[in-house]
Amino acid sequence: MPAVIELKDITRHFKIGEVEVQALRGVNLVINKGEYVALMGPSGSGKSTLMNILGCLDTPTSGNYVLNNNNVSNLSDNELAEIRNKEIGFVFQTFNLLARSTALDNVALPLVYAGRSKKDRTQRAKDVLGSVGLSDRMTHKPNELSGGQRQRVAIARALVNDPSIILADEPTGNLDTKTSYEIMELMEEIHQKGNTVVIVTHEEDIARRAKRIVRMRDGKIESDITLV
Numbered sequence: 001m002p003a004v005i006e007l008k009d010i011t012r013h014f015k016i017g018e019v020e021v022q023a024l025r026g027v028n029l030v031i032n033k034g035e036y037v038a039l040m041g042p043s044g045s046g047k048s049t050l051m052n053i054l055g056c057l058d059t060p061t062s063g064n065y066v067l068n069n070n071n072v073s074n075l076s077d078n079e080l081a082e083i084r085n086k087e088i089g090f091v092f093q094t095f096n097l098l099a100r101s102t103a104l105d106n107v108a109l110p111l112v113y114a115g116r117s118k119k120d121r122t123q124r125a126k127d128v129l130g131s132v133g134l135s136d137r138m139t140h141k142p143n144e145l146s147g148g149q150r151q152r153v154a155i156a157r158a159l160v161n162d163p164s165i166i167l168a169d170e171p172t173g174n175l176d177t178k179t180s181y182e183i184m185e186l187m188e189e190i191h192q193k194g195n196t197v198v199i200v201t202h203e204e205d206i207a208r209r210a211k212r213i214v215r216m217r218d219g220k221i222e223s224d225i226t227l228v
Contacts, residue, residue: 004196005031005054006055010063012049021163023049024060025219031165031198036191038207039200041216047168050216051200055088055167056080068164071085077092085113089158093148093173095150095155097142104138107156114161128156132186148179153187159195166190172206184209 012024024046041047051060054063056072059080059119065073072083074144090096096108108125117122129138132152142150158166168187172180185207191197191211199210207213208227215222 001032001034002069003030004033004035004065005029005198006066008051008064008066009096009106010050010053010060010065012058012063024053024193027219027221029211029221029224031196031215033164033196034191036188036211037199038195038210038213039198039216040098040202040204040207040213041222042202045216047200049219051167051169051198054148054165054198055090056084058209062167064140085123086161087162087164089161091151091158091166091168091171092153093170095142095174097150097153102139102141103134103156104147105151106142106153107160110157110161116140124160125156128160129153131159132156145177145178148182151175152181152186155183155190155199159190161196165196165198168197168202172201172203 007027007029010024010027011022014021014023026167027050039047039051045062053060060073063073067083068087070083072080075083077107105120106123107129109125111121126138130157134149134152134156137145137149145153145206146147170220175183187197187199189208201207212226214224
């Protein structure tokens with residue numbers, strides 16, 4: 001399978017007052033198309049910084065990041081925003097939905113930025129909401145939905161542009177156990193349809209549902225294990 005993500009010698013340093021913090025210290029990582037990877041590590045291990053770089057929300061201090069054959073290491077903010085909208089579907093712990101918009105409008109939003117016609121946007125958003133089991137909730141606003149339904153809307157929004165990777169940051173962090181398992185089953189289905197999925201979690205049982213676990217410590221990859 002071709003590589004979707006290739007990181008070579010990635011470092012990320014921050015200045016906090018007079019102190020320089022080395023959040024990432026030479027990270028090398030290859031993720032191939034169709035993989036399902038869990039990224040783990042204790043607080044301060046660098047996993048959030050790494051996720052921000054993977055998601056083109058931040059750029060490395062040094063090193064190369066090739067995403068789907070594009071070197072995105074040194075792009076401008078505008079170029080990064082364009083890549084993000086096209087290549088990456090985000091799922092956040094806090095859902096990040098627009099409170100006053102319906103589920104349908106929330107899901108269609110990335111297609112507005114992509115310049116798709118209203119008719120196209122509506123049809124695609126309906127199709128994707130149907131695929132996550134929310135055909136009957138399209139006109140509901142977030143406050144009229146349960147936590148699990150809101151996360152399904154967020155997952156549908158992540159899928160709507162047919163991105164290269166789905167990047168999920170603690171996607172079950174705000175959900176009860178039963179709903180967490182339902183969301184993880186949905187992530188599994190998304191992966192089985194051929195999507196590349198990277199999930200950031202601190203929960204072992206969630207990570208074990210992936211096919212590969214990359215653990216970080218002190219800004220480096222500590223272990224990288226493929227599960228049978």
